[in-house]
Amino acid sequence: xxxxxxxxxxxxxxxxxxxxxxxxxxxxxxxxxxxxxxxxxxxxxxxxxxxxxxxxxxxxxxxxxxxxxxxxxxxxxxxxxxxxxxxxxxxxxxxxxxxxxxxxxxxxxxxxxxxxxxxxxxxxxxxxxxxxxxxxxxxxxxxxxxxxxxxxxxxxxxxxxx
Amino acid sequence: xxxxxxxxxxxxxxxxxxxxxxxxxxxxxxxxxxxxxxxxxxxxxxxxxxxxxxxxxxxxxxxxxxxxxxxxxxxxxxxxxxxxxxxxxxxxxxxxxxxxxxxxxxxxxxxxxxxxxxxxxxxxxxxxxxxxxxxxxxxxxxxxxxxxxxxxxxxxxxxxxxxxxxxxxxxxxxxxxxxxxxxxxxxxxxxxxxxxxxxxxxxxxxxxxxxxxxxxxxxxxxxxxxxxxxxxxxxxxxxxxxxxxxxxxxxxxxxxxxxxxxxxxxxxxxxxxxxxxxxxxxxxx
Ligand SMILES: Cc1cc2nc3c(=O)[nH]c(=O)nc-3n(C[C@H](O)[C@H](O)[C@H](O)COP(=O)(O)OP(=O)(O)OC[C@H]3O[C@@H](n4cnc5c(N)ncnc54)[C@H](O)[C@@H]3O)c2cc1C
Ligand code: FES
Ligand code: FES
Numbered sequence: 092x093x094x095x096x097x098x099x100x101x102x103x104x105x106x107x108x109x110x111x112x113x114x115x116x117x118x119x120x121x122x123x124x125x126x127x128x129x130x131x132x133x134x135x136x137x138x139x140x141x142x143x144x145x146x147x148x149x150x151x152x153x154x155x156x157x158x159x160x161x162x163x164x165x166x167x168x169x170x171x172x173x174x175x176x177x178x179x180x181x182x183x184x185x186x187x188x189x190x191x192x193x194x195x196x197x198x199x200x201x202x203x204x205x206x207x208x209x210x211x212x213x214x215x216x217x218x219x220x221x222x223x224x225x226x227x228x229x230x231x232x233x234x235x236x237x238x239x240x241x242x243x244x245x246x247x248x249x250x251x252x253x
Numbered sequence: 254x255x256x257x258x259x260x261x262x263x264x265x266x267x268x269x270x271x272x273x274x275x276x277x278x279x280x281x282x283x284x285x286x287x288x289x290x291x292x293x294x295x296x297x298x299x300x301x302x303x304x305x306x307x308x309x310x311x312x313x314x315x316x317x318x319x320x321x322x323x324x325x326x327x328x329x330x331x332x333x334x335x336x337x338x339x340x341x342x343x344x345x346x347x348x349x350x351x352x353x354x355x356x357x358x359x360x361x362x363x364x365x366x367x368x369x370x371x372x373x374x375x376x377x378x379x380x381x382x383x384x385x386x387x388x389x390x391x392x393x394x395x396x397x398x399x400x401x402x403x404x405x406x407x408x409x410x411x412x413x414x415x416x417x418x419x420x421x422x423x424x425x426x427x428x429x430x431x432x433x434x435x436x437x438x439x440x441x442x443x444x445x446x447x448x449x450x451x452x453x454x455x456x457x458x459x460x461x462x463x464x465x466x467x468x469x470x471x472x473x474x475x476x477x478x479x480x481x482x483x484x485x486x487x488x489x490x491x492x493x494x495x496x497x498x499x500x501x502x503x504x505x506x507x508x509x510x511x512x513x514x515x516x517x518x519x520x521x522x523x524x525x526x527x528x529x530x531x532x533x534x535x536x537x538x
Contacts, residue, residue: 094259113260113301116288134254135289137442142355148329151355154288158260159305202354223441224353 098161102126103170111157117143118152121165128169128197132226139225142198143167149205151224168197171204179245180204180238189238191229199225203239211247213239255291258299262306266418269307270391274414278302282325283359285352286368304363310418311361315340321421324363328375332357340424343378343433343450350435351375353442363417366399369407369473376474377450378433380466382422388415406472429454429462430533434525438512445469446513447521453484453533460484465497465530470505470522477501480526489534498527 099108102121111120118141121129132140134153141152144166152165172178180200183189190196199222206213206221213221218239219232227235261278263269272278278300281287290296304310310325313334320340322331331337331348338345351357351374365375366386376399384399388411399420402409411417425431433450437443448468454461463484465477480497487493507518 112257114255114257116255119254135292136285136352136356139353139355145358148358149355150358154284154356154359156260156284156303158262159303205354220350220441221354223439224355 096158096161098157100160100162101164103166109157113156113158115157116153117145117150117155117157117160117165120157121152121167126167126169128167130194130197132194132198136224137226138195139198139202139222140195142201142225144170144201144204147208149202166201168200171200178204179242179249180207183238183242183245184235187234187238187241189230189235195225195227195229199227199235203242206239207243207246211243211250213243215240255288256299258291258301260301260303262303264306265308266310266389266416267391269302269304270389270414270416272302273416274391276300276302277413279413280304280367280416282361282364283327285356285360286364286370304361304416310363313337318423319421320424321419322362323419324361324366324417326362328352328357328360328362328365331362341378341382341422342425342431343381343452344375346433347374347378347435347450350441356442362420366402366420367409367411367417369403369409371406371471371473372445372448372469373474374433374435374445374448374468377448377466377468378431379420379422380474380476381431381450381452381464382425383464384420384422386417387419387421388412389418390415394418400476403473403475408473425452426454426462428537430536432529432533434529436521436525444512447518447525448474449522449525449529451526451529451533453489453530453537455534455537458488458538460487460489460534463497463530465501465526467501467505467522467526470507470518472506475504477504477526479504484530489530489538491531494527494530494534497530498523501526 130140132138136154261272281301310323312323314321328348328351365373431452436447450466452464463481468474480501483497502523507515
């Protein structure tokens with residue numbers, strides 16, 4: 092019954108075009124297009140595994156319709172950095188052991204990116220609250236919080252140099 | 254997977270109101286309530302009217318007489334507006350601890366007020382601001398005090414062809430205290446077990462304004478009018494505050510659920526009301 096529509100958006104800077112019915116979530120649509128770095132956990136806003144930046148703002152892609160992203164820009168974890176040139180957050184997650192199975196990591200780093208943009212000097216409490224929409228079943232969170240602190244310091248140092 | 258539905262994407266308010274009246278669709282704002290509910294089957298519906306592209310629904314306006322939020326204002330918009338700290342301190346506090354980062358980007362104040370959930374966190378602070386809501390339909394517009402908006406669990410006076418277009422209130426009196434406390438299983442991204450908001454103002458040692466609202470302890474969020482009546486015109490003593498807290502608890506009719514028992518909700522409603530009024534009185538007296 093549902094009418095299909097052509098959706099055009101930018102993902103990590105490249106144009107992506109697909110056809111979707113109204114009830115297709117951005118999560119389903121982008122994973123189908125090969126952006127499997129976006130993870131699917133709960134599909135109800137609880138776990139944050141599906142988090143992406145939509146025009147720079149963090150959203151759960153499972154609670155976003157593909158239609159609502161039409162004409163907008165999406166950034167996934169891959170858009171933040173590459174193995175050769177990682178984002179300070181990506182580097183810190185690797186170095187501190189903030190990623191174990193890695194399933195929560197893309198969403199964690201997206202949420203952490205949004206946190207550090209707003210608050211470059213977060214306290215431990217700020218980090219806990221900033222990541223409260225992301226669940227991890229492996230790490231016990233300690234290393235994740237540490238990774239965000241390490242990345243925040245790194246970013247502040249970069250800021251001082253620039 | 255969401256169940257299939259039709260979605261119209263009007264760009265102006267008249268178009269949206271026409272779509273509601275003629276096609277009988279249901280409004281869709283941030284979807285943070287609707288999508289989980291559709292997916293679980295708690296909510297049915299195959300016809301939605303998206304408010305995302307409707308012009309003029311997402312704004313915050315401050316004037317000397319009135320603060321107005323368009324219904325499309327998100328929780329992040331509220332958090333990012335520094336003026337909200339004085340225009341509605343308890344609402345600013347509620348928005349800060351609302352859900353998690355990603356949900357706050359999408360969740361709108363219109364959706365929070367209209368979902369009618371007893372645990373909707375912006376409602377106790379809005380009730381203690383004595384906020385009004387503006388409802389629009391193809392045949393006109395009306396303004397209703399938020400205190401008269403809810404009729405029962407998830408039931409409101411809103412008609413199916415109406416949209417909530419804005420929420421507004423008069424700025425709090427200078428020197429007043431506007432507080433919110435959310436009791437939940439954890440500090441971030443949790444559903445409220447007991448929510449309390451108070452607004453207290455004083456002049457010459459007497460309480461001039463007393464508003465108390467409680468969430469998650471009855472079928473709807475409500476104003477504890479009996480408690481308020483005990484306080485207005487009085488110098489607040491610990492005894493009087495205890496009486497008011499008792500009166501507020503008396504108005505509760507909580508339920509047991511997975512988050513807490515009814516008894517725990519009743520006791521915390523009592524204790525938190527007492528604590529918040531005491532704290533507010535210390536600030537203003
Ligand atoms: C993980 C998670 C955490 C959450 N945490 C909290 C929390 O801490 N506190 C809290 O209070 N809530 C919380 N919620 C619930 C939800 O996010 C809020 O109630 C939110 O404000 C709903 O707004 P929305 O724009 O997403 O509404 P939608 O889901 O789009 O709509 C909700 C309802 O309101 C109706 N509606 C929406 N806008 C209008 C309008 N302008 N006019 C008429 N009807 C309208 C819709 O038809 C629907 O029935 C949480 C949800 C999730 C998924
Ligand atoms: S999959 Fe989107 S929040 Fe869990
Ligand atoms: S590392 Fe496995 S879920 Fe977080």
